[in-house]
Amino acid sequence: MPSGYALVVRFTLRDTTAAQQFDELVAQTAVGIRTEPGTLVYAVHEPVDEPLVRVFYELYADRDAFQAHEDQPHTKRFLAARSQFLAGTEVTFLNEVAGLSKRPGSEG
Known part of the structure; x- marks a missing residue:
């Protein structure tokens, strides 16, 4: 089972x-x-004590889902408009090593 694209x-x-x-x-x-x-x-x-920083965590079903996200009109608008507000951007693509997925209200 694929672990997703993050x-x-x-x-x-x-x-x-x-x-x-x-x-x-x-x-x-x-x-x-x-x-x-x-x-x-x-x-x-x-982040705490960093009012000028925003950290996005994005998880997609797979690489195709990520590409579908990137191709959406709302995403293209965001990507075109964001640079006017930014001093810097860092992107890190992630490989899952271990994971745990829990539903709200589940125990364990």
């Missing part, structure tokens, strides 16, 4: 105004991402 993206934003505008862009983009069947997890975090 990546982590760390965006460093220019300033607090750019961070607010970036967060608005992310919120708009998330509406479309929710309808993507192959996108299993698309989580955005702000």
